[in-house]
Amino acid sequence: MTETTEARTRDDVRRLDREDPLAGFRERFLPIEDARVVAYLDGNSLGRPPSATLRRMHELVTREWGTGMIRSWERGWLDMPERVGDRLGSVCLGAAPGQVIVADSTTVCLYKALRAAVALRPGRTELVTDTDNFPTDRYLVAGVAEELGLTVRWIEPDPRLGVTVEQLAEVVGEATAVVTLSHVSYRSAYIADMAAITELAHAAGALVVWDLCHSAGVVPVRLDATGADFAVGCTYKFLNAGPGAPAFFHVRAEHQRRFSQPVSGWMGARDIFAMAPRFEPAEGIRRALSGTPSVLGMVGVEQGVEMLAEAGLDRVRAKSTALTRLAIELSDRWLAPLGLSVASPREDELRGGHVTVAHPRAAEISGALIDAGVIVDFRTPDGIRIGLSPLSTGFAELWRAIERSREVASGLLG
Ligand SMILES: *Cc1c(COP(=O)(O)O)cnc(C)c1O
Numbered sequence: 001m002t003e004t005t006e007a008r009t010r011d012d013v014r015r016l017d018r019e020d021p022l023a024g025f026r027e028r029f030l031p032i033e034d035a036r037v038v039a040y041l042d043g044n045s046l047g048r049p050p051s052a053t054l055r056r057m058h059e060l061v062t063r064e065w066g067t068g069m070i071r072s073w074e075r076g077w078l079d080m081p082e083r084v085g086d087r088l089g090s091v092c093l094g095a096a097p098g099q100v101i102v103a104d105s106t107t108v109c110l111y112k113a114l115r116a117a118v119a120l121r122p123g124r125t126e127l128v129t130d131t132d133n134f135p136t137d138r139y140l141v142a143g144v145a146e147e148l149g150l151t152v153r154w155i156e157p158d159p160r161l162g163v164t165v166e167q168l169a170e171v172v173g174e175a176t177a178v179v180t181l182s183h184v185s186y187r188s189a190y191i192a193d194m195a196a197i198t199e200l201a202h203a204a205g206a207l208v209v210w211d212l213c214h215s216a217g218v219v220p221v222r223l224d225a226t227g228a229d230f231a232v233g234c235t236y237k238f239l240n241a242g243p244g245a246p247a248f249f250h251v252r253a254e255h256q257r258r259f260s261q262p263v264s265g266w267m268g269a270r271d272i273f274a275m276a277p278r279f280e281p282a283e284g285i286r287r288a289l290s291g292t293p294s295v296l297g298m299v300g301v302e303q304g305v306e307m308l309a310e311a312g313l314d315r316v317r318a319k320s321t322a323l324t325r326l327a328i329e330l331s332d333r334w335l336a337p338l339g340l341s342v343a344s345p346r347e348d349e350l351r352g353g354h355v356t357v358a359h360p361r362a363a364e365i366s367g368a369l370i371d372a373g374v375i376v377d378f379r380t381p382d383g384i385r386i387g388l389s390p391l392s393t394g395f396a397e398l399w400r401a402i403e404r405s406r407e408v409a410s411g412l413l414g
Helices: 010-018 023-028 051-067 069-073 080-093 106-119 135-148 165-171 194-203 284-288 295-311 313-338 362-371 395-413
Strands: 100-103 126-130 151-155 176-182 207-211 230-233 247-251 354-358 377-379 383-387
Touching (some): 051 295, 080 295, 100 284, 106 207, 176 194, 362 383
Parallel strands (some): 126 176, 176 207
Antiparallel strands (some): 377 383
């Protein structure tokens, strides 16, 4: 539902912070020790560090690594990819245990997922994605097509929205092996209709690989309920797991006995210490692994997930919606008169965790905003992304940021 509100005042916004059931989480991040920062609005690119992660990292390095040394692999490190994956699956992704593993980067997981999905649809010759998908996704789809002699069918979505069911219906058919899309657009924050798109692809006999980078930890995902086949995503954005923290890889239970992935390393083998002459895949999701998992990185994922579990994803989504709604309201009021226009869906149910405002001079404006302490990011060609992390962003912080943005933009453009 999109609420229409009277123009809100600074006091209204202070009240939003007072009444925010998640307000206490803001103190659980390390402080930003830079007095020039007015607001951090880029948690959708790199979430801030939870204090608990620093404590847990210290304990890991001193006790588990320093004292436990190699023995710690047997004392909990080896099964971390599944253990943390299961937790992530149940807290954020609507996936029952045994279907999610933490590994690699999103790029590598997506490559593995695409190859695995294509291999399950032999004889089919087409891959479907969209021209506005994240670069790594587009490059991988083109690369896999070239590698396997397949054709890519490109959907061209409205950049202020994203791929619709109607657009998919025009390209999907009996030649389609795999459809791969982002659940939430990195550009506009548009939320694709996961249930309807998956159903349509399945009706054509195709499989779907979802990229959940901009949903995981902010928009509740229902992988089991929607029938999604494969999914991958980042943990360093709304999951606050830290720069370069490992990604996650989901394989629907029904595909697990048959799927194979191309990076068949020893960590995905049935018995990793058998040192067998030939690769034999592990039962279940573990065969999605390739090499030694990053324990340091998984610790960050674990802390991020536990914080979200405590907050509750429904409350996170409710605050996210309230924050993006306020960002739109203030942008309309203060930035639209300067020529900056909202380029994200106005309907709450179609909008993920950020708001993009567009202007032909967006690159220059973003640079000036960052210099003025409003940390946003620029996405070519004309988007300024306002990323809102429900656990670490406050309503008054957002108000100050847009107020400051108006001063900066009017100085530049006025
Ligand atoms: C952030 C992001 C990625 C990043 O992939 P990495 O392998 O972690 O660099 C991929 N896809 C989407 C949609 C993203 O938003």
